[in-house]
Amino acid sequence: VSASDRLPMLPVALRPLPDEGLSGLCLRNDEANGWPADTLARMVSHLSGGDIGFASPGQTILGTVFRLDALAEHLGCPLDEIEATTLMRPLRRLFGDDVDPRRLGSVGPLRVCPTCIAESRFIGRETILPLVRSCVEHQNLLAVECSRGHRLARSRPDAEPFRCATCGEPWSHIRPIQISGPYLLSQRRVVHAYRVVMERGGEDTVARARAVLGKNVALRWSGAWAAHRHIADYRLQPRYIYSLTSLVATLVVAEVPPERLFDEASPPRGPSFICRNRACPTFDRSDSMHSNGRRAETPESYCDACGSRFLGARTISSFDVGNGSSDLSPLSVYRARARLARFREAVAAACRLSIDAGDVLRIADVLERARVPRAAYLRASRLGIADTVHAWQRASPHPVRRWRSPAAEARVVSTKAGSGPGGDAVPR
Ligand SMILES: [Zn+2]
Ligand SMILES: [Zn+2]
Numbered sequence: 001v002s003a004s005d006r007l008p009m010l011p012v013a014l015r016p017l018p019d020e021g022l023s024g025l026c027l028r029n030d031e032a033n034g035w036p037a038d039t040l041a042r043m044v045s046h047l048s049g050g051d052i053g054f055a056s057p058g059q060t061i062l063g064t065v066f067r068l069d070a071l072a073e074h075l076g077c078p079l080d081e082i083e084a085t086t087l088m089r090p091l092r093r094l095f096g097d098d099v100d101p102r103r104l105g106s107v108g109p110l111r112v113c114p115t116c117i118a119e120s121r122f123i124g125r126e127t128i129l130p131l132v133r134s135c136v137e138h139q140n141l142l143a144v145e146c147s148r149g150h151r152l153a154r155s156r157p158d159a160e161p162f163r164c165a166t167c168g169e170p171w172s173h174i175r176p177i178q179i180s181g182p183y184l185l186s187q188r189r190v191v192h193a194y195r196v197v198m199e200r201g202g203e204d205t206v207a208r209a210r211a212v213l214g215k216n217v218a219l220r221w222s223g224a225w226a227a228h229r230h231i232a233d234y235r236l237q238p239r240y241i242y243s244l245t246s247l248v249a250t251l252v253v254a255e256v257p258p259e260r261l262f263d264e265a266s267p268p269r270g271p272s273f274i275c276r277n278r279a280c281p282t283f284d285r286s287d288s289m290h291s292n293g294r295r296a297e298t299p300e301s302y303c304d305a306c307g308s309r310f311l312g313a314r315t316i317s318s319f320d321v322g323n324g325s326s327d328l329s330p331l332s333v334y335r336a337r338a339r340l341a342r343f344r345e346a347v348a349a350a351c352r353l354s355i356d357a358g359d360v361l362r363i364a365d366v367l368e369r370a371r372v373p374r375a376a377y378l379r380a381s382r383l384g385i386a387d388t389v390h391a392w393q394r395a396s397p398h399p400v401r402r403w404r405s406p407a408a409e410a411r412v413v414s415t416k417a418g419s420g421p422g423g424d425a426v427p428r
């Protein structure tokens with residue numbers, strides 16, 4: 001496509017916020033341009049012969065009806081960023097490139113958090129996940145109706161963005177219903193399970209879940225907090241797991257941490273897996289131990305608190321000089337520490353580059369950019385790599401770019417130099 005074939009940028013073009021969904025992105029742009037709700041969504045669905053608006057969350061699972069490439073051109077941002085407002089990538093990784101949107105599970109009507117709308121016009125991508133009924137950040141239920149009981153999902157050609165299409169009430173005025181206790185806990189677990197499976201899942205995840213859950217699932221159906229209808233509806237036998245949502249529901253109801261699907265390539269945790277690093281807060285315990293497969297018949301394991309690795313009972317690497325093992329020379333510990341310091345610097349630099357480029361900071365992207373191996377033990381909490389990324393995520397401005405003339409763009413270049421938490425400082 002030559003430059004002249006490109007679609008024009010909108011007068012005001014807002015890029016996606018981190019974790020924003022496609023409906024919210026379109027509505028924010030409608031509002032910023034003073035257009036009725038759905039103008040932008042219909043504009044890009046017309047290109048492929050559709051007429052789909054924000055009120056159809058099911059269409060935003062993969063977003064294929066919307067010509068996402070056209071939307072990217074209208075907003076002047078990379079296609080990647082637009083695709084990240086849908087569930088296309090995680091679902092394709094789990095179920096293959098020709099995945100059917102029904103693999104998510106059945107999506108309900110449009111749901112929004114009134115507080116998120118009031119604060120930042122934010123409709124998260126996670127609001128379309130079938131079991132997510134609340135905003136875990138604000139701890140309230142997602143609203144499906146205005147205060148007078150009109151469905152938010154109703155759409156009308158001249159409706160204003162973020163207002164009830166029937167009575168005009170702003171969505172931000174809907175009174176939030178707080179949640180707490182066991183229901184909040186189950187919602188947190190649901191959100192966590194979706195996040196872990198979507199971030200780490202691959203083509204063998206469903207098969208693995210059936211195997212892992214097969215052993216546990218009958219035992220724990222009756223957990224008190226799981227009695228809530230939204231969860232209890234999903235009493236599946238592991239062999240019936242076929243959608244992302246049935247997988248998540250079964251993990252949550254069986255109280256199996258979703259990480260188990262990925263960390264236990266071979267045998268389960270057992271007494272043989274204990275952290276043998278004397279300097280580790282979980283020394284001599286198994287709580288932070290994970291299997292790392294086998295080497296020549298001997299199980300390898302690592303500690304996600306201190307990052308030490310073990311082959312059987314032998315320590316094969318550690319970042320603590322006082323690890324107390326005679327298997328490791330101090331020199332090899334110093335080498336590991338030097339390597340870690342280089343990784344942390346590279347990660348901080350990659351975070352700064354990403355922020356300067358206006359990218360959304362995602363840990364997997366940052367590690368790739370920093371050329372840090374994607375080894376699980378490197379994410380151990382005491383090593384500070386994950387913390388570095390989180391600190392930069394908190395300091396990151398929302399990657400919102402208003403349209404401006406090229407001249408104005410030139411004037412703002414380099415105002416960001418030297419920003420960020422503690423510059424290049426490596427956390428100790
Ligand atoms: Zn919220
Ligand atoms: Zn209304």
Ligand SMILES: [Zn+2]
Pocket residue numbers: 275276277280281282283288303304305306307308
């Ligand atoms: Zn440890």
